[in-house]
Each structure stands twice: as structure tokens, then as C-alpha cells.
Amino acid sequence: MSILVVMEQQGGAWNKMSWEALAAGVELGKALDRPVAAALLGSETGLEALEAELAAYGVERVLSLRHSLLGEYTPDGYALALRQLIQRAGPLLVLLAHTYQARDFAPKLAASLDRAFISDVVGCRVDDGGPVFVRQLFQGKMNADVVFAGGPPYFVSVQAGAFRADRLEKGGAPAPIEHPSVSLDAAQIRTRPLERFQEAKRTVDLATAEIIVAVGRGIKDPANLPMVEKLAQALGAEVGASRPVCDSGWLPLERQVGSSGQTVAPKLYIALGISGAIQHLVGMKGSRTVVAVNKDSSAPIFEVADYGIVGSLFDIVPALTEAIQSSS
Amino acid sequence: MKIIVCLKQVPARDSVLRIDDAQAWVRETDLSFEINEPDTYALEEGLRLKEKHGGEVVVVCAGPARAASAIREALAKGADRGIHIEDEALARLDSFTTARALAAAIRAESFDLVLTGLQSDDLGFSQTGVILAELLGAPHATIIMEVQKMEGGIKVKRELEAGWFQYVEMPLPALLAIQSGINKVRYATLMGIKKAKTKELKRVTPAELGVDLKPRQIIRRVYAPQKSKQTQFLEGPPKEVAAKLLEKLKFEARVL
Ligand SMILES: Cc1cc2nc3c(=O)[nH]c(=O)nc-3n(C[C@H](O)[C@H](O)[C@H](O)COP(=O)(O)OP(=O)(O)OC[C@H]3O[C@@H](n4cnc5c(N)ncnc54)[C@H](O)[C@@H]3O)c2cc1C
Ligand SMILES: Nc1ncnc2c1ncn2[C@@H]1O[C@H](COP(=O)(O)O)[C@@H](O)[C@H]1O
Numbered sequence: 156m157s158i159l160v161v162m163e164q165q166g167g168a169w170n171k172m173s174w175e176a177l178a179a180g181v182e183l184g185k186a187l188d189r190p191v192a193a194a195l196l197g198s199e200t201g202l203e204a205l206e207a208e209l210a211a212y213g214v215e216r217v218l219s220l221r222h223s224l225l226g227e228y229t230p231d232g233y234a235l236a237l238r239q240l241i242q243r244a245g246p247l248l249v250l251l252a253h254t255y256q257a258r259d260f261a262p263k264l265a266a267s268l269d270r271a272f273i274s275d276v277v278g279c280r281v282d283d284g285g286p287v288f289v290r291q292l293f294q295g296k297m298n299a300d301v302v303f304a305g306g307p308p309y310f311v312s313v314q315a316g317a318f319r320a321d322r323l324e325k326g327g328a329p330a331p332i333e334h335p336s337v338s339l340d341a342a343q344i345r346t347r348p349l350e351r352f353q354e355a356k357r358t359v360d361l362a363t364a365e366i367i368v369a370v371g372r373g374i375k376d377p378a379n380l381p382m383v384e385k386l387a388q389a390l391g392a393e394v395g396a397s398r399p400v401c402d403s404g405w406l407p408l409e410r411q412v413g414s415s416g417q418t419v420a421p422k423l424y425i426a427l428g429i430s431g432a433i434q435h436l437v438g439m440k441g442s443r444t445v446v447a448v449n450k451d452s453s454a455p456i457f458e459v460a461d462y463g464i465v466g467s468l469f470d471i472v473p474a475l476t477e478a479i480q481s482s483s
Numbered sequence: 484m485k486i487i488v489c490l491k492q493v494p495a496r497d498s499v500l501r502i503d504d505a506q507a508w509v510r511e512t513d514l515s516f517e518i519n520e521p522d523t524y525a526l527e528e529g530l531r532l533k534e535k536h537g538g539e540v541v542v543v544c545a546g547p548a549r550a551a552s553a554i555r556e557a558l559a560k561g562a563d564r565g566i567h568i569e570d571e572a573l574a575r576l577d578s579f580t581t582a583r584a585l586a587a588a589i590r591a592e593s594f595d596l597v598l599t600g601l602q603s604d605d606l607g608f609s610q611t612g613v614i615l616a617e618l619l620g621a622p623h624a625t626i627i628m629e630v631q632k633m634e635g636g637i638k639v640k641r642e643l644e645a646g647w648f649q650y651v652e653m654p655l656p657a658l659l660a661i662q663s664g665i666n667k668v669r670y671a672t673l674m675g676i677k678k679a680k681t682k683e684l685k686r687v688t689p690a691e692l693g694v695d696l697k698p699r700q701i702i703r704r705v706y707a708p709q710k711s712k713q714t715q716f717l718e719g720p721p722k723e724v725a726a727k728l729l730e731k732l733k734f735e736a737r738v739l
Contacts, residue, residue, distance in 0.1 A: 170644075231622065234617075254644065255625075255626055255642070255643055258609050258610075258613070258625060258626070259613065259624070259625045259626070260613070261610075261613075262578070262610035262611075262613035262614045262617075263613050263614065263616065263617040263623070265579075265614075266579060266582070266613075266614040266617040266618065267617055270699075271577060271700045272578075272579070272610060274609055274610055275607065275608075275609065287703065290607075291607065291708070292605060292606060292607065292705065293494070293500055293604070293605055293607075294604055294607065295708070296500055296708075297500060297502070297509070297706070297707065297708065298705070298706055298707070298708045298709075299702045299706075300702070300703040300704045300706075301700055301701065301703065302700065302701050302703055303699070303700055303701075304697070304698050304699050304700055304701050305699055345622035345653055345654060346622050346624060346651050346653040347651065347652040348649055348650075348651050349649060349651065349652070350650070351648070351649045352647070352648055352649070353646055353647055353648070354646065354648065366738075390739075398663075398664065399663070399664065401664075402663065402664030414644055415642055415644065415645070415646065416645075417646070418645070422738045423732065423736075423738040423739070443736075444732070444736040444738045446728065446732070447714075451497075453707075455708070457710070457714050458708065458710055458711060458712060458714075459712055460712070460714045461712070461713075461714065461715065461736065462714070462715050462717060462728060462731055462732075462736075463714045463715070463716045463717070464716070464717050464724055465716065465718075466721070466724070471721050471724060471725065473721075474721035474722050474724070474725035475725040475729070477725070478722075478725040478726050478728075478729050479729060482729060
């Protein structure tokens with residue numbers, strides 16, 4: 156039984172997180188002494204380049220599921236197609252990246268095979284011959300070792316940034332590319348996806364900002380925002396925000412940093428009253444230097460901070476603004 | 484529309500968490516509990532749909548005895564009745580097993596729409612709703628930012644990564660996992676709290692529903708995460724800390 160990594164593509168472009176899932180697959184394949192196969196899904200044409208690219212990465216084989224009903228993602232189509240593949244191939248472990256798409260169909264796929272799914276893991280190891288997975292609990296404040304209680308196939312998704320895609324190595328000869336048959340009927344697909352679109356154009360490009368002062372729900376009330384804006388001004392920085400701050404309309408959506416907002420990589424990122432949920436972290440982890448101010452010493456934002464201040468932003472922010480103003 | 488809203492009770496957001504002696508969970512005796520925040524958006528969306536299109540909102544919660552207070556709060560906000568699947572084990576069960584219990588209770592209701600939150604703040608599986616849809620044989624969509632009723636079904640706005648969206652249409656009955664921030668949630672009024680006392684809250688055990696709670700995945704050990712990055716913590720009164728930080732940013736990190 157092998158390890159099957161399900162890769163995600165959309166319109167001929169990979170979801171980059173899939174390479175991290177492949178890296179996790181290769182790591183577990185070594186630890187468990189199992190071959191690693193990689194699967195992708197899409198329409199009947201246009202997958203050749205992706206298949207060839209995947210085949211170069213030392214996998215045992217590439218399983219490309221092509222069907223006219225798989226061109227546009229639907230949870231029904233994907234779950235049905237993958238279920239057929241898994242029933243035939245009988246893998247020990249099915250690995251995916253914990254993307255928005257995986258969240259949408261992987262629990263259904265596993266449940267349709269009467270199997271459990273350990274989602275959003277940040278690590279894995281092998282104990283007594285069996286895989287043990289590490290998950291975060293309480294929004295990243297705790298970790299837990301988790302194991303499957305029933306039999307395989309086991310379903311697992313990996314958190315963004317938890318496994319190193321840059322460690323993947325290209326293998327010798329390219330892997331064989333197979334096109335397993337998929338039987339799908341239009342009537343089995345109950346949801347009808349329409350066009351993808353973006354909301355109004357962005358007027359601030361946080362991606363090019365050198366310094367970002369980001370504010371989270373710790374700010375409590377929009378009336379407190381000027382304090383943060385003053386600090387940003389003193390630093391010549393852009394103001395960013397966590398999602399709840401934008402959801403509440405305290406700052407415009409275009410200032411949101413994270414998986415559903417912008418990805419930023421400034422040389423300095425100052426997080427004020429932001430807990431550090433993974434969906435926020437993925438958007439700012441690339442920052443060169445991170446400063447976090449949070450009154451909770453166990454807030455996961457400190458995991459990625461170079462400099463941490465445990466305290467109230469209402470005390471720290473004015474003091475910092477003053478220090479900057481008087482030093483320049 | 485008959486709308487089922489699944490909500491979970493979880494430790495309050497600002498709880499100080501301590502690991503229990505068995506290192507298998509947190510010490511619940513220290514904690515206060517609240518409705519899983521993402522689920523408050525699902526409830527609000529359910530109430531708004533009912534106000535617009537008529538019908539009923541039924542709240543379903545699987546959890547220990549303490550979870551009854553979460554249902555009461557939902558009833559105070561305007562839900563019509565509640566179902567409490569009660570068992571102590573439900574506090575920290577995997578999503579498949581939880582979804583089986585929820586499905587057994589929901590199947591008995593002839594629903595049009597089931598709404599869940601996107602993920603629980605404690606276990607954070609982000610799975611229970613999707614599994615529930617599979618067990619109920621209903622189509623679903625997740626990360627929903629808008630729900631419109633149409634002739635013969637619904638049209639929903641689904642969030643994709645990096646600021647993209649997509650509309651999706653589907654027939655009813657269906658299940659939607661609602662994204663936080665889709666609406667502004669209401670508070671319970673005094674009148675609502677009073678009224679809630681007369682509303683039906685049905686208690687049922689997993690055994691009565693014919694569901695065993697045999698877990699599919701097991702938490703072996705809970706522990707504090709190990710830090711991957713060396714954080715320098717700066718301490719002292721605000722003025723001093725600010726000066727220290729400025730020093731560091733200028734001369735150590737050299738980013739200013
Ligand atoms: C599919 C999906 C997509 C998402 N996309 C994004 C995204 O793109 N961006 C994003 O940010 N989130 C996103 N989220 C939400 C994310 O999971 C978190 O809920 C969110 O990031 C939390 O924001 P926060 O840290 O501001 O608020 P909270 O989690 O409420 O944290 C507030 C913090 O402030 C601290 N605090 C309180 N008072 C003070 C004070 N006086 N001084 C200092 N600190 C204080 C608290 O200790 C706490 O740590 C997404 C979630 C999902 C499920
Ligand atoms: N015990 C429960 N009782 C009722 N609803 C639940 C329960 N557990 C999870 N849910 C619902 O499923 C969603 C996702 O939870 P999870 O899969 O744990 O992340 C939550 O937001 C709730 O709406």
C-alpha cells in the first residue's frame with residue numbers, strides 16, 4: 156500500500172501548497188518505507204505540462220484523473236472521482252494540503268469511505284510502526300498528538316508552511332503517467348459553480364510596503380485606531396489588519412493580511428493585538444523582522460515573532476510612537 | 484424554510500488554558516464556556532433567512548450537560564427550539580463521530596437548510612459540516628459569505644483564497660458552512676431571554692439516537708507548542724520597552 160498525495164490545480168496552475176503536501180508524503184514514505192504516488196484532477200485536456208512536471212519529482216507514479224466534469228471544481232465531482240481511485244489503488248494514506256478546496260471536499264470523501272480524516276496537521280512522526288500526527292488545538296495555543304483509531308486508508312491534510320517544499324528533490328527517470336478511468340455523470344453533481352471573480356480593485360498594495368503596522372481585535376474599538384495610525388505615520392508604514400477588524404468594517408478589506416487577504420513580506424511587521432491564527436500567519440510569515448505586542452503570552456503570534464512584548468497595546472503603542480518621534 | 488443551525492459550545496476565547504493531569508485535554512473546571520464564535524454567524528444567518536422567508540430555526544448542539552446554556556442563548560436570540568444531544572464525551576470527540584450524532588438527530592427533521600460554522604475554536608477540524616452533508620445525502624458549500632434564495636434552490640457566494648470569490652447554485656435541502664463576518668450578529672434582548680424560557684429544548688442521548696460514540700481518531704497527548712523561532716521578549720515599563728525595541732530595530736535587526 157502506498158501513500159497517495161492529491162495535488163491541486165486550477166486552470167493549469169498548481170496551488171503551491173500542494174508541494175508541501177508532496178514533501179510531507181515523501182517524508183512519511185521514507186519513514187514508513189512506502190512508495191509515494193501523486194494524483195491530480197482536471198478536464199480532458201490541458202493537464203500534460205502539469206503531469207510531466209509532477210512525474211519528475213521521484214514519485215512512483217502520477218495518477219491523472221481527467222474528465223469533462225472535473226474541469227471546474229465541485230465537491231461532488233472531486234469526491235466521487237477520488238473515491239473510485241482510492242477504492243482501486245487502496246492506499247495506506249491519502250495526503251492533501253489544507254487548502255480551501257481540501258476543506259470543502261476531503262471530509263466528504265473520507266466520510267463516503269467511512270474513514271476518518273486528521274485535518275490541518277503541522278507535523279508527523281512514526282511511533283511503533285504507526286503514524287502519529289501533530290495538530291493544533293485552541294487556535295494554536297496547544298498542540299496534540301493524534302492517531303487514527305480505525306483501519307486505512309487514512310486521510311490527512313497538512314497546514315500551510317508546516318512542511319518544506321524546497322526540500323523536494325527531482326528523481327532520476329520520470330515516473331509513469333497513468334490516466335485511470337473515471338465514471339461520472341452530470342446528474343451526480345448537485346452544485347453549479349459560476350464564474351470566479353475578485354471584489355473591487357485594490358488601491359493599497361501592501362505587498363510592496365517596507366513596514367507594516369498591523370492591528371487585530373485587541374484594538375477593541377474603532378475609536379482606538381488613530382493611535383495605531385499615528386505609529387504607522389511615525390514609521391512611514393502602511394496599516395494592515397487581521398480579518399475580524401476588516402469584517403467589522405473598522406478598516407477597509409484591502410488592508411486585510413492573510414489567506415483570504417493579501418500576502419505581505421515587509422522588512423518590518425508589527426502585529427498589535429493579533430492572536431496569530433494560521434490564516435493570518437500565512438499572509439505575513441515572509442516578513443524579515445516581526446514584532447508582536449499581545450497581552451497573552453501564549454498567543455501563537457509569538458511563534459513567529461523576533462521581538463515580543465507581553466503587555467497592553469494601549470500602553471506600548473503611544474510609548475513607541477513617542478520614542479520614534481523623539482529619536483528622529 | 485426550515486433551518487437547522489449546528490452550534491458547539493467551546494471554552495471562552497480569552498480563557499487561560501491549563502492542561503489536565505492526564506495530558507489529554509484542558510482542565511475544564513477552570514473554564515467558562517461560550518457559543519463557538521463562528522457558529523454565532525451561522526445562527527444569525529439562519530435567523531435572517533427565517534425573517535425574510537418565514538419558517539423555523541432549530542438549533543442542534545452535541546455536548547456535555549453544560550452545553551444547554553449555549554442552546555438557551557440561541558433561543559434567546561430568536562431560534563424557535565433546540566435539540567441537545569447530551570454526553571460528556573461529546574466535549575472533545577472527532578468530527579466524524581460528532582457528525583454521526585448530529586446526523587441522527589437532524590434526519591428526523593425534514594429540513595431545507597442546515598447551517599454550520601466553519602470551524603470550532605477548540606478542536607478546529609473544519610470538517611463536521613461537510614461530513615454531516617455527506618451523511619445526510621445533501622449537497623453543500625463551505626466558506627459562505629452570502630446566501631440568496633432562488634426559485635428551486637439557493638445561490639451562495641463562496642470565498643476562495645487570496646480575495647477571490649465564486650457564486651454557486653444548488654437545490655434544497657442543502658448544507659452550508661458559513662464564514663465568520665458574513666453578517667453582524669445580534670445580541671439577545673431581555674425580552675428574548677424571557678421568551679427563551681418557554682421554548683422547547685429537547686434533550687436526547689446518543690444511545691436514544693442509536694449512535695455509538697466510538698472515536699475515529701484519538702488525542703494521545705496535549706502539550707504546549709514548542710517555539711520554532713527564538714523570540715526576544717522585552718520587559719519593563721512601556722517607556723523603557725519602547726526604547727529597547729527601537730534600539731533593537733535600529734542596531735540589531737537594522738530595519739529602521
Ligand atoms: C477560511 C478562513 C480564512 C481566514 N482568513 C483570514 C485572513 O485572511 N486574515 C486573518 O487575519 N484572519 C483570517 N481568518 C480568521 C482567523 O482564523 C482568526 O480568527 C483571526 O485572524 C483572528 O484575528 P485577531 O487575531 O485580530 O483576533 P483574536 O483572535 O480575537 O485575537 C485578539 C488578540 O488580541 C489580544 N489582545 C486583547 N487585548 C489586547 C490589548 N489591550 N493589548 C494587546 N493585545 C491584546 C488577545 O490576547 C488576542 O490574542 C480566516 C479564518 C478562516 C477559517
Ligand atoms: N458538538 C457539536 N455540536 C453541534 N455542532 C457542532 C459540533 N461540533 C462541530 N459542530 C459544527 O461544525 C462546525 C465545524 O466544526 P469542526 O469540524 O470541529 O471544526 C462548527 O462550527 C459547528 O457549527
